[in-house]
Amino acid sequence: MQSQLVIQVGKLKGPFRGFRTQFNRFTFSNGVSWLQNEPKYLYYYANNPRARVIYEAGVYILEVDGTSETVQVIQDAS
Template identity: 70%
Template sequence: MVVQVGKLKGPFRGFNNRQTRFTFSNGTTWRQDQPKYFYFYAANPRARVIYQENGTYSLEIDGTDETVQVIPEV
């Protein structure tokens, strides 16, 4: 189930580590929650956060086939 769709704020430089944060243009922020490195540059890409059946969330970025597990930042 898709829980958020929109554009990321600023440049996207891929997935780096568990401290990497992804902020949507509406201000909602998600933090990477799995060790994964993937470099891809895009300016303000469209992105989706998807709720998985196992209770986790994953982030998808337009233009890539890669996803990463994320958690909401409070």
């Protein structure tokens, strides 16, 4: 059984409008950004929602409170 490793927990900065396109940027309040790394669309609006990035089975996954979907992400190097 593969275990999960929590990489980051906090609030996303500003309005969250869901998952839109690959390379959509998600920035946490501490300034660390992650980019959506798969094509997936989900509309959900929340202001500064709590979120977490989890490492599992070789990929990073973003979970956002209030949504039932997750999306693969990569850390933004810019």
